[in-house]
Amino acid sequence: MSPSSVPPCVILNEPQLAENIGAVARVMANFGLSDLRLVRPRDGWPQERAWPSASGADWPLDNAKVFDTLEAAIADLKLVFATTARPRETRLPVLTPREAAAQLSADVALGRAVGLLFGGERAGLETDDIALCQGIVSIPIDARFRSLNLAQAVSITAYEWKMTVDDRPWVKFEQNVEDPADQSSLLGLYGQLEDELEKAGFYHPPEKKPSMVRNLRAPLARARLTEQEVRTFRGVVTALSRGRGRVLAKLAAKGVKDEPET
Amino acid sequence: MSPSSVPPCVILNEPQLAENIGAVARVMANFGLSDLRLVRPRDGWPQERAWPSASGADWPLDNAKVFDTLEAAIADLKLVFATTARPRETRLPVLTPREAAAQLSADVALGRAVGLLFGGERAGLETDDIALCQGIVSIPIDARFRSLNLAQAVSITAYEWKMTVDDRPWVKFEQNVEDPADQSSLLGLYGQLEDELEKAGFYHPPEKKPSMVRNLRAPLARARLTEQEVRTFRGVVTALSRGRGRVLAKLAAKGVKDEPET
Numbered sequence: 001m002s003p004s005s006v007p008p009c010v011i012l013n014e015p016q017l018a019e020n021i022g023a024v025a026r027v028m029a030n031f032g033l034s035d036l037r038l039v040r041p042r043d044g045w046p047q048e049r050a051w052p053s054a055s056g057a058d059w060p061l062d063n064a065k066v067f068d069t070l071e072a073a074i075a076d077l078k079l080v081f082a083t084t085a086r087p088r089e090t091r092l093p094v095l096t097p098r099e100a101a102a103q104l105s106a107d108v109a110l111g112r113a114v115g116l117l118f119g120g121e122r123a124g125l126e127t128d129d130i131a132l133c134q135g136i137v138s139i140p141i142d143a144r145f146r147s148l149n150l151a152q153a154v155s156i157t158a159y160e161w162k163m164t165v166d167d168r169p170w171v172k173f174e175q176n177v178e179d180p181a182d183q184s185s186l187l188g189l190y191g192q193l194e195d196e197l198e199k200a201g202f203y204h205p206p207e208k209k210p211s212m213v214r215n216l217r218a219p220l221a222r223a224r225l226t227e228q229e230v231r232t233f234r235g236v237v238t239a240l241s242r243g244r245g246r247v248l249a250k251l252a253a254k255g256v257k258d259e260p261e262t
Numbered sequence: 263m264s265p266s267s268v269p270p271c272v273i274l275n276e277p278q279l280a281e282n283i284g285a286v287a288r289v290m291a292n293f294g295l296s297d298l299r300l301v302r303p304r305d306g307w308p309q310e311r312a313w314p315s316a317s318g319a320d321w322p323l324d325n326a327k328v329f330d331t332l333e334a335a336i337a338d339l340k341l342v343f344a345t346t347a348r349p350r351e352t353r354l355p356v357l358t359p360r361e362a363a364a365q366l367s368a369d370v371a372l373g374r375a376v377g378l379l380f381g382g383e384r385a386g387l388e389t390d391d392i393a394l395c396q397g398i399v400s401i402p403i404d405a406r407f408r409s410l411n412l413a414q415a416v417s418i419t420a421y422e423w424k425m426t427v428d429d430r431p432w433v434k435f436e437q438n439v440e441d442p443a444d445q446s447s448l449l450g451l452y453g454q455l456e457d458e459l460e461k462a463g464f465y466h467p468p469e470k471k472p473s474m475v476r477n478l479r480a481p482l483a484r485a486r487l488t489e490q491e492v493r494t495f496r497g498v499v500t501a502l503s504r505g506r507g508r509v510l511a512k513l514a515a516k517g518v519k520d521e522p523e524t
Contacts, residue, residue, distance in 0.1 A: 023411075023434065026409060026411075027410075027414060029404065029406075029407040030403040030407055030408065030409060030414075031403060031404060032404045054407050055411075056407070056409065057407060057409070067277060084328070096509070097421075140421070140424050140425060140428050141292040141293060141424070142292055142293060142294045142424070144291075144316070145291040145292055145319055146290070146292065147291070147292060147317050147318060147319070148292050148417070149285075149288075150416065151293075151319075152289060152417045155410070155414045155417055155418060156417060156418060156421050159359075159401065159402075159421075162402050162404070163358070163360070163402060166402050219361070232489050250343070254431065261301050
């Protein structure tokens with residue numbers, strides 16, 4: 001985004017329950033949205049009951065603007081998409097949330113004010129409301145059960161917006177996955193493991209050893225162990241084989257011979 | 263999906279409020295999921311309060327399975343992703359919901375049973391729970407406000423799953439947008455409009471006519487009018503120019519000459 005770009009506003013047309021307005025504010029805050037516009041909220045505004053359901057996302061509620069008409073609420077916007085589960089009545093293009101987010105993002109990058117419009121809980125959006133918009137966002141819900149609540153619908157569209165903002169939103173977590181170990185370290189681990197298994201009579205019958213070794217190495221290779229993890233596994237092999245040594249010593253003391261299992 | 267493929271199950275680890283379990287069932291039904299698994303629900307199961315918040319999505323609740331351990335709940339699964347806002351503690355790959363859905367979809371296509379794991383409302387998932395999974399799903403929420411509720415987190419991951427199922431989920435709405443009119447029809451409309459504008463002295467100064475015509479045609483072209491809409495617009499032009507004719511007749515009757523505006 002350019003420095004002057006502003007994320008989409010969220011316009012709720014004739015919302016009913018203050019708790020739902022608060023839930024929408026909570027969702028908005030999660031995805032970096034803050035401009036909340038309310039058109040004829042049923043019970044007036046502000047409503048105290050909204051704030052608890054925002055779970056601390058007070059700022060969209062504190063700064064919410066109230067409008068008498070949808071036309072006034074979207075007057076300054078260059079692009080508005082209407083989210084509706086029933087986009088039959090109009091001849092506007094119907095977009096997935098992903099396509100809509102891409103278009104919103106492109107407009108925001110050009111410094112344009114954009115918005116996402118949602119209808120009231122019960123009635124949704126009227127055809128005349130939708131006709132004020134440039135397109136319809138249709139969330140791909142199951143034809144057999146269409147019943148997303150308002151905050152869930154906002155969460156999916158806002159999530160798609162956020163995905164366009166963050167090229168790689170999870171990059172901050174990449175520290176989780178450290179550099180994988182060198183192949184030489186892995187081969188050292190394989191060698192130690194395979195030697196110990198040989199000593200333990202694991203390769204039985206012996207002609208199967210090559211395939212058995214391959215079958216052991218593959219999962220370790222897929223795990224992309226770090227150097228530390230290689231050291232840990234080497235310690236595991238050492239501990240296991242020494243433990244076996246102690247058992248053998250005990251058995252030998254009792255006169256029992258170590259035989260490969262068959 | 264192949265005929266034998268089964269959508270991901272949803273595993274809730276130590277969920278607290280029955281209402282939230284119901285809200286999760288509602289979300290699942292919207293996105294075509296039905297296998298709900300509950301690990302040690304705090305208040306036991308079933309809980310009557312779950313059903314009203316499912317808004318009719320009773321079948322995931324009716325068929326929900328309860329487990330004493332997370333290990334038992336995921337025993338039959340080939341791939342489980344843990345959704346958590348705090349994926350710091352483990353060395354599992356961290357995926358966006360989109361990446362996770364792609365992987366789940368690939369496994370489902372191979373006939374593998376897969377699942378999405380969510381933690382309880384308050385505590386989330388323990389490191390040991392996460393370590394049972396093959397990867398972590400991290401929803402890209404704003405670092406300044408991380409507070410998605412359980413059903414919203416499920417809705418975003420389930421939505422991404424649904425997006426992988428539907429190649430073009432909105433295709434059923436395409437009937438909204440009828441075939442655009444032939445170019446010959448459009449040119450007929452353009453010609454009629456431009457002729458009438460000429461008669462009305464619109465092109466002033468005359469040397470600007472070509473660019474004025476271009477500026478009129480462009481938005482009509484972008485609108486991709488249908489044949490019916492072309493007919494409607496032609497009717498509009500006819501009606502407007504006849505109206506102008508009537509005004510001119512009145513003015514002439516009063517001895518006023520029609521002059522192009524300057």
